[in-house]
Amino acid sequence: WKGEFFPGIPKIKYEGPSSKNPLAYKWYNADEEILGKKMKDWLRFSVAFWHTFRGTGGDPFGAPTKYWPWEDGTNSISMAKRRMSANFEFMEKLGVDRWCFHDRDIAPDGKTLAESNANLDEVVAFAKELQEGTGIRPLWGTAQLFMHPRYMHGAATSSEVGVYAYAAAQVKKAIEVTHYLGGENFVFWGGREGYQTLLNTDMKRELDHMARFFQAAVEYKKKIGFNGTLLIEPKPQEPTKHQYDWDAATSLSFLQKYGLAGEFKLNIECNHATLSGHSCHHELETARINGALGNIDANTGDPQIGWDTDQFLTDIGEATLVMLSVVRNGGIAPGGFNFDAKLRRESTDVEDIFLAHISGMDTMARGLRNVAKLMEDGSLSELIRKRYASFDTEFGAEIEAGKVDFETLEKKAMEWGEPAVASGKQELAEMIFRSAL
Amino acid sequence: WKGEFFPGIPKIKYEGPSSKNPLAYKWYNADEEILGKKMKDWLRFSVAFWHTFRGTGGDPFGAPTKYWPWEDGTNSISMAKRRMSANFEFMEKLGVDRWCFHDRDIAPDGKTLAESNANLDEVVAFAKELQEGTGIRPLWGTAQLFMHPRYMHGAATSSEVGVYAYAAAQVKKAIEVTHYLGGENFVFWGGREGYQTLLNTDMKRELDHMARFFQAAVEYKKKIGFNGTLLIEPKPQEPTKHQYDWDAATSLSFLQKYGLAGEFKLNIECNHATLSGHSCHHELETARINGALGNIDANTGDPQIGWDTDQFLTDIGEATLVMLSVVRNGGIAPGGFNFDAKLRRESTDVEDIFLAHISGMDTMARGLRNVAKLMEDGSLSELIRKRYASFDTEFGAEIEAGKVDFETLEKKAMEWGEPAVASGKQELAEMIFRSAL
Amino acid sequence: WKGEFFPGIPKIKYEGPSSKNPLAYKWYNADEEILGKKMKDWLRFSVAFWHTFRGTGGDPFGAPTKYWPWEDGTNSISMAKRRMSANFEFMEKLGVDRWCFHDRDIAPDGKTLAESNANLDEVVAFAKELQEGTGIRPLWGTAQLFMHPRYMHGAATSSEVGVYAYAAAQVKKAIEVTHYLGGENFVFWGGREGYQTLLNTDMKRELDHMARFFQAAVEYKKKIGFNGTLLIEPKPQEPTKHQYDWDAATSLSFLQKYGLAGEFKLNIECNHATLSGHSCHHELETARINGALGNIDANTGDPQIGWDTDQFLTDIGEATLVMLSVVRNGGIAPGGFNFDAKLRRESTDVEDIFLAHISGMDTMARGLRNVAKLMEDGSLSELIRKRYASFDTEFGAEIEAGKVDFETLEKKAMEWGEPAVASGKQELAEMIFRSAL
Amino acid sequence: WKGEFFPGIPKIKYEGPSSKNPLAYKWYNADEEILGKKMKDWLRFSVAFWHTFRGTGGDPFGAPTKYWPWEDGTNSISMAKRRMSANFEFMEKLGVDRWCFHDRDIAPDGKTLAESNANLDEVVAFAKELQEGTGIRPLWGTAQLFMHPRYMHGAATSSEVGVYAYAAAQVKKAIEVTHYLGGENFVFWGGREGYQTLLNTDMKRELDHMARFFQAAVEYKKKIGFNGTLLIEPKPQEPTKHQYDWDAATSLSFLQKYGLAGEFKLNIECNHATLSGHSCHHELETARINGALGNIDANTGDPQIGWDTDQFLTDIGEATLVMLSVVRNGGIAPGGFNFDAKLRRESTDVEDIFLAHISGMDTMARGLRNVAKLMEDGSLSELIRKRYASFDTEFGAEIEAGKVDFETLEKKAMEWGEPAVASGKQELAEMIFRSAL
Incomplete structure (x- = not known):
């Protein structure tokens, strides 16, 4: 692959609210100061590698629809590196200096754990090179413990001890590479930690296992000197019928019970919030008043739809409520706003990737500006x-x-x-x- | 009022599954032993005074439809006593020896707190007389902290300190009369504890107040020697847009945070469970594995309806799952099964009250028998x-x-x-x- | 009752977006021309008598909270007239010249149908006087066929023939008085037309009855020379478990089947739309493309709540989508925007009634302005x-x-x-x- | 592939309710007469080829989990034939003599339409051979118009005329092969017919196109002498945000508007029913009283989950309600019960395929027996x-x-x-x- 990945797309600039240019910011002005901080320091945006570079447009009833020009149809290491290069060009053009990844997004799964680890090392070393000389670092890393069939009954909560061990090995490695890349946080999303039916499940035993697993993660993090925040990402259901980290309060209850409350914060995702029956603002406030607001997965769902649609948030009122919690929290660093959001399946132009991110960033920026107005007004x-x-x-x-x-x-x-x-x-x-x- | 309240209705007897008599039990045989205990000791049924004797059939779009012959249209003390007599005749005919009440159901609100307390004392003394010589006792009492407009912003979580004090006085008195009547539990349902909008709410401050309130309740209970269990009844919403005791996990999280975990158990209501996005079985198991399964409000909702319909549970599969949790818990005494369920608005025959309870009791009994089959089978x-x-x-x-x-x-x-x-x-x-x- | 009902409240004026005066319009400027029509001609606002003057703040778990100073606690004819005077002062101050009513909101139910009719005549004559010399007229009238217990099984779909006749008599009279007052439409909302359970219901027979009833209404309207539009208001459920007019498509299907399609249009309510699983915009478009967009009940629900909250719509994006359908339809006259919305139960200041309506009107006006921007932009x-x-x-x-x-x-x-x-x-x-x- | 596909599995026999053998029927006794017909004639079961033989266990967050021994990892024609042989052995062992298929399930997509048609012809000819000498025939065929990316904006409602033509060609062929195999019905499920957002959609134009498409299908069916019933399968959403065939009433409204009502019946799926806010029984009754109950996709969803889980129906009460509609309809031939249901992702034993179907068949059979009891009782x-x-x-x-x-x-x-x-x-x-x- 030679030359630019996004040849027609310039570096995205701020042009102000009256601009009609789709490839410009109308509200996000990175270095402008709002409420005593630069916008980029309040917002700390991050690109989600999985949606942006591994999203295919496939859904339960449909085949992939995205055929990005840089993809060669393989899941090879060279393809992984090429994608990583695209990621860096994308961030640079967008003006975003954080990214988030799962271990298995960025590097291909090997035939053995050792081979998977070697693949990961190679791609991570390459990413490290790309990072050099830039301010770009991972907002967070995480281990993908839901895609492979071995995790079908859970990872830390699998009924099989071998799976528990495998998951531990994978998390160990993922923490290591996150640390190596200078990541500031590490996320646990337990997509398969939960149950499909209580008829075949020993819920108490599974929760005990999950607590043991988290305790071991805390110990390992400290041992290797990783100072990043550990984050749990609540979600009520999907893919698992009932997940153990249902919402913020449920996750806090679990952490309290097992003496882990001081060691974890929460990564609140707006679409997960609404699926659990709460507003996003509710979940953020629940986390905030418990000292546990660690990160935000900035997306939205559809109020009439019962699954995770992971849309870019474009609702201005909603964004203002989100920013209200963030400002009350004094910001969320070392956390940030990860765009855990994807293009609609039917959006198949390369340009659409930019439009979606610009829209999402502008919406949050507009929310921040609105909060400033509310604060100044004071009423x-x-x-x-x-x-x-x-x-x-x-x-x-x-x-x-x-x-x-x-x-x-x-x-x-x-x-x-x-x-x-x-x-x-x-x-x-x-x-x-x-x-x- | 002279003579019987339910003149055509005999004492309800067990006639077995082949009976076609609507006024007979087909599955509930109180003294029959199942899994080492009498059915009545597993099931510990209770009549909910509010639904059964104060339910009017009114709904947000409709006027009352029930005109029971013993009602005289007043909310007087003499009417309160007459209703209490009807309650005891009803329990006796049904063969149930527990009842549940709110303070304001059983006695009219007075113009002042002192007057309300005096009214309550008079009716409670009368109930105590009716109890004498019978085994009938309250399963639990509770304070009605949601009906009066003073509680519109909450009771323990009201923004007005005067309301907080008033609620405390009311709970104090309700604990006293529950104790006096030999009640075995005391329930807190915070129908108004929560928020309508976060825009005007200080959630942290309100939760802190709620914790202080509960702490004071624990102290008072101990001071007067009431050994009954204190129970929190989770519900996600309705009447309040968002209630603080959303579900079992949320309630446990609150109790843990404020050091109250050992002092309270949970009263799980099936319809509340499903409104919070969980199955009833999930909520029961969550309570059970946390040592907090205290009582069950045995009812059900409609899977296509988004509010509390409080129907009598007649689903046999559901009842079997409920009983599975109860049997695993070794029973739930001193808790029991309170029929927090009401006739449909269109069911206006006196007989319907009996049919509904018989149906509810038979369903739970059938559930228990099914659990016994499952246990014997062992697979x-x-x-x-x-x-x-x-x-x-x-x-x-x-x-x-x-x-x-x-x-x-x-x-x-x-x-x-x-x-x-x-x-x-x-x-x-x-x-x-x-x-x- | 002497003097003003709203003594501290001036006539509400347009002050523009920069105004901080809560009692002023920031976006609604009645005589300003937008897209070729005055704002007031696009928007045709109407006050809903029932919410604004008969709403008590009561809910299924709570007593009334509103004690407006002009209420004397009776349901007398003199009180009915006083309320009607308050209604006219309210509309005059707000600058709205349409109102909507149910027969039983504006006049007390009598002991017999004849007495009820006489009560209604007296209050209607009084309203007619108040209308004189003003441009104020009913946007629509309707018959309240859901509150009285006689309608518990339905009105046109009741299992009792006597109820069917009673409902017909009530609708007959309500059409007459709407006609007399110069009303432009007549609405059917079938709150009780549906079923609680299919186990006791003959759905086909009930739907046939409903069709006969509607046919008779069409004939009677023509006979008396009432040229107003007949409107069906779809709602999926509540109070009835399952209503026959579930949504726009279901209502259209019914009208088509029974040959009534040309005789009725639809009154789309946003909160009803979302409860039926659709966006409000979807329902409006469904009505529009079938030539059936007759009126809009301008309100909103809560996306996390499963019942009708009837809130004033303040979401700007939503309002813009609503106005997009209206502009595409070339306006909705002789229909309009009825504020079928109520104060929150906790909003107990007289001033709150004004704030709520101003907010609702400004939001729709802002939506209209946004549509104009979209049209001008054209992209x-x-x-x-x-x-x-x-x-x-x-x-x-x-x-x-x-x-x-x-x-x-x-x-x-x-x-x-x-x-x-x-x-x-x-x-x-x-x-x-x-x-x- | 040599020998049996299911070597350890015997022909499934009826052993009665007391049997503990998982591989036996406890309630379904094919030739037993109930209410004047053989059970197999009431129930007319069908195996869904796609779930049973093409289901992989993949979900939006997870890779396939099923590795059936007969699969060789290819999508070749020889593999297609081998699967078809497995299908026939499966039906024979189960004692079911109907099957349902999409064109693209049973034969691989080719590089061109001509090649796809040729592939289909080859596999269909093979299926025809396998049918010979057996009573096995398709209950229905259908065209898969949702998987391929060309259909991402719809098939008959695509914004691209080329896609409309392609879809027509595919349906034409699928009707032909269904006819050739002796299929009794042909189904349209419009998974992509609808919209993702109204902002980019001309709903009226799309619906007009859909009507033209259906009209052409009716004409073609008649032209080639296919006497099978055409069926529309309502579903509210998923994969498309909002599908045009939302529910039974919406589908009927569409058919009425475009003069197609006499030419189509409905295929009601229970899980689709509940996702649209109705009970399955409601949808069946709506279809029945409109003379449009054509077929049943016998499955169920999870009442707490907002997407199509396609589970085998095991709820006995639900099954009894379904059979109540069927019996009232005098049966549903030439329609039947298609098991549009799949194993849970974690069920990976070959045996599980049998257990799931046996469970589903026994549940429907038990429902039928219960209806007989209700009919005999008569109350x-x-x-x-x-x-x-x-x-x-x-x-x-x-x-x-x-x-x-x-x-x-x-x-x-x-x-x-x-x-x-x-x-x-x-x-x-x-x-x-x-x-x-």
């Missing part, structure tokens, strides 16, 4: 402050300090009579919020 | 045992003991090569299961 | 035109004319070889669309 | 008869004949006063129903 936070003002009293403070028992409360209730209850002002809050969009 | 548990056999080895035991690190696992994985993975045998498991129905 | 419609260009050929035209048989098509397919298939450009379409927001 | 149909008795009067008959206008109805309503409304007896109906299980 939304003032509305919340007032709502809880009755607890900002001496008695309120005592309650919050855990010093007030039921007898005292009953006495107060008798003394006070029927409490006055103010309007929740939801319509006003929504009006203020929408005015910032 | 389902054997299928599970075999599935995990590779962990019943020395190396498996070491993993389970937390002694095996990633390096050792990698060595094993290299040594073993590609692991063999057996069929999950789901279709066989389902065949065995269905054969027992 | 979205150009994208669609190009996509189907291969049918804008001679052969395409022959296919569309129904002149091409399978043999000819096979010959062409053989001749042409593998067809070229272009990218669907969904991401580009979304980028163009979002740029207009 | 359920009596309950329905009584419910509508008020229409079995002279006045009721006049209403049903369309002779009663609103004035007459109003007069009656005034005369009769408040109508009496009886209990809906849902709990009794459910009790009767469950007693038959």
Whole structure:
């Protein structure tokens, strides 16, 4: 392969909201300062290697539709390297300096574990070279523990001890290469950790195994000096009928039970959030108030569809809510925004890959700008402050300090009579919020 | 009111599966022994006072449809006592000796808290008299913290400190009367604990308040010597857009975070389970393996409907799965099966109340009988045992003991090569299961 | 009752997007011309009497929360008239000149049908007086055939012939008073027309009855010279488990089967659309391309909630899609936008009623402005035109004319070889669309 | 390939409910007479070639898991023939004499349409030989218009005229071979007929094209003397975001609009039914009362999962409801029950294919036996008869004949006063129903 992968596509520049150029940013201006930080430091965008370079357009009822010019139809190491080069050209043109990968996306599976590891080493060394002289680094790495049939009953929760061992070996290696490439986080997405039916499942035993596995991962990470954050990515179902990391609260419950709460944060994916019955904002806030907001998989689903559609998020209101959590969290570094999103199956032009990312980046940037407007206006936070003002009293403070028992409360209730209850002002809050969009 | 409330209805008897008599049990035979216990001791049925005696048939688009002959159209204390008498006649005819109530179901709300408490005392004293000489006792009591407009923003999580105090006073009193009546459990269902929109909500502060409230409840319970179990009843939404006790895992996460895990168990409701995206069996098993299966609200929803329909459970397969969890748990005493279920709005004959309960009781009884068949057959548990056999080895035991690190696992994985993975045998498991129905 | 109902609230004016005044329009400028029509002529807003003046804040788990100062706690005729006066002051201040009502919202039910009719006549005569000298008229009237227990099994589809007759009498009267008040449409929402369980239902017979009922309504409308449009309002479920008018396509299928297609149009409600598994835009387009887009109930639901939340629509993207259908339809007169939406239960300030409507009106107005931008830009419609260009050929035209048989098509397919298939450009379409927001 | 495909598996026999043999029927006794017909004539089972012989266990996150011993890893014609032989051995051992196929399942796609047709001819000729001397025939054939990337925008509704022609050629051929093999029906499942986004779609034009396509299919069928029934298979979504044949009512509406109603019946799939928000029983009844119940794809979904899981139906209550519709319809010949169901991905034993089918067949058979019990008992149909008795009067008959206008109805309503409304007896109906299980 000679020359550029994306010959007609220039480096994408910021041209402002009035631009009609599809290949330009209208809202994302990397070095512009918003709320005290550069946009790129709030947003820390990352390209998902699997969707962008391994997505084929195949679905359960359809064959692949994407035939990128640089693909030669093989799953060889040379093809893996060529794809990696395309990835770097893509990031450079887009102006994004983070990427995310599964071990098996970037390098072909071998006939044995040793061979797979050797393949991975070769491609990783090549990626390392490409990284040199650039600021590009992995946002995170992860091990693909769901594609191979050996993982059909789970990886850490497989009923077969040999699979548990194999998964451990794969995670060990994936942490190593993430560390080697300067990755800042490592993600666990347990696509097969869960059950298809409780009729054949010992749920307690499987969860115990998962805890042992995570404990060993923590120990190994420390042993090799990898300081990146370990992240669990909740998802309710698909591919497994019921996954153990259903949502943020379920994942936190698991971590608490097994004494792992301090060692992990969460990678919240918007589409996973809505599939679990929550808004994305809910999941982000649940993670945030538990000190566990580690990373965001920036995508969206379809409100009428019951599976993961992994679309690029283009809803401006939604993006503003996401950024509200991020700003309240003071940013999410060393985490970032990984575009775990894919082109629609019918989008088959090379250009479409750029359009999709530009759209996704602009939407998040617009969300950030809207949050700045909300913060400057101040009336939304003032509305919340007032709502809880009755607890900002001496008695309120005592309650919050855990010093007030039921007898005292009953006495107060008798003394006070029927409490006055103010309007929740939801319509006003929504009006203020929408005015910032 | 003179004489019987249910004049044409005899004491309901067991007549066996071939009976065509709608007013007879075909499967529930209270004193018959199954799996080492009497059916009534496995099942510990309870009548839900609110649905059975306060349900009106009203819905968001429709006026009440039930005009029971004993109702006089008032919400007076004398009417409250008359209803309580009807409740006891109903239980006696049905052969059920437990009941559940909210404070405000059984006695009218007064103009002040003191008046409400006095009303409650009068009705409770009357109920105590009715209990005398019978084995009938409350399975549990609870405080109704969702109906009155003062609770529109929550009770323990209200933004108004006066409401927090009022709720505490109400719970204090409800625990006292439950204790006085010999109740075995006390339930918290936080219908209004949650949010309508995050735009006007400080979720962290509200959850902190809820934890303080529960802590005070634990202290008060101990202070007055009430040994009943405290139970949280998870529900995802409705009436509140998003409730804090979303499901079993979320509730456990909350209890763990605030150091309350040992003090509470869960009251799992099947319809709430399915609304949260899980099967009822999943929620029961989640509670069970965390030592938190305290009680079951035996009802069901409609798989195509997105709100709580509170129907009597008549699905035999579902009932068998529920009983499987109960039998694995060794029973759920001091908890039981509360029929948190209501007649359809269009069912307006007094007789229908009996038919609904008989159907619900027979279904659970049939479930228990099916579990006995499964246990005797043994092939389902054997299928599970075999599935995990590779962990019943020395190396498996070491993993389970937390002694095996990633390096050792990698060595094993290299040594073993590609692991063999057996069929999950789901279709066989389902065949065995269905054969027992 | 003396003086103003809304004393602190001025006439709501347009102040433009930069205004921070919650009691002003930022986007709705009634007389401004957009795409060749005044905004008020595109939008034809209507106040829903039931939500705005009869909504209590009650829900299945909670008592009413709204205590408007003009309410005296009775359901008397004098109270009915006072409410009607409040309605007219509200519309005047808001600058809206259409309203919608059910017969039983505006006047109290009597002990007999004759008495109910007399009550209705009295209140309607009063409304007629209030209308005089204003441009205010009903957008539509309708009969409330779901609240009273007599309708628990349905109205036109009730199993009881007496209920069928009663419903007919009620619809007859409601058409008469709508006609008398100068209403432009008449709506049928069959909240109870459907089934709770198929086990006790003869679906075919019930649908036949419904068709007979509608036929009689058509005849009566013509007989009395009412030229308004008859509208069916699809809804999938709630209150009835399964309603017969599930969605637009189902309603059209019913109308076609019984030869009623030319006599009815559809009233599409956005929240009903999403509950039936479709987007609101889908339902609008389905109605539009079948020549049946008659009216819009402008509201929205919650994507994570499975029942009708009837919220004011504040999503700008959604509003733009709605207006896209309306503009393509050349407007929807004599239909309009009825705010079938209610305050949240916790919104208890009189001011909140205004805020909610202003928000709803501004959102639709913003949607209209966005459509104008899309039309002026033209690139979205150009994208669609190009996509189907291969049918804008001679052969395409022959296919569309129904002149091409399978043999000819096979010959062409053989001749042409593998067809070229272009990218669907969904991401580009979304980028163009979002740029207009 | 020499010898048997399923060497350890005997011909499956009926052994009755007490049998513990997984490889035996407990409820399906082909020649036993139930309700006046042999079980095999009510049930008319069919094996779905695609799931049973082409299902790989792959899913969107996972590689294939099934490695049947007879597969050689190629998609050659010789492999196609070997699979077809396996299919016939399978049917023979199972005792099923119908099968269903897509053109591209049974024979490999060629490089050109001509080559694909030739491949198909060769395999079809081979299947014809295998059929000889047996009673085995296709229940139906169909054309696979969703897998190949050319169909990514639809087949009959593609934006490209070349694809429309290609699809027509493919359907033409598929009808021919179905006819040649003695197939009794031909199915259209429009997996790609619909839209991904309305932003790039001309829905009216696409629907018009689909109508033209169906019209041409009807003409061609008649021309070649194929007397089989044409069937549309409704499905709401997946793979396409929104399919045009959403559910039974939507499909009927389309057929009515375009004058095709008499030419098509429906193939109702239970999993598709529930995904569209209806029960399977609802869809069957909707088809039945419109004279359009043509065939049943006997499978089931998971009530908590939002995509097509295509599981074998093992729920006895559900199966009984399905058979209730079938018996009311007097059977569904020339349609039947096609097992459009697949093994779970983790079920990898050859034996599992048999277990799954046996389970599915036994469940339907048990449903049929239960319907016989319900019919013999008669109390359920009596309950329905009584419910509508008020229409079995002279006045009721006049209403049903369309002779009663609103004035007459109003007069009656005034005369009769408040109508009496009886209990809906849902709990009794459910009790009767469950007693038959």
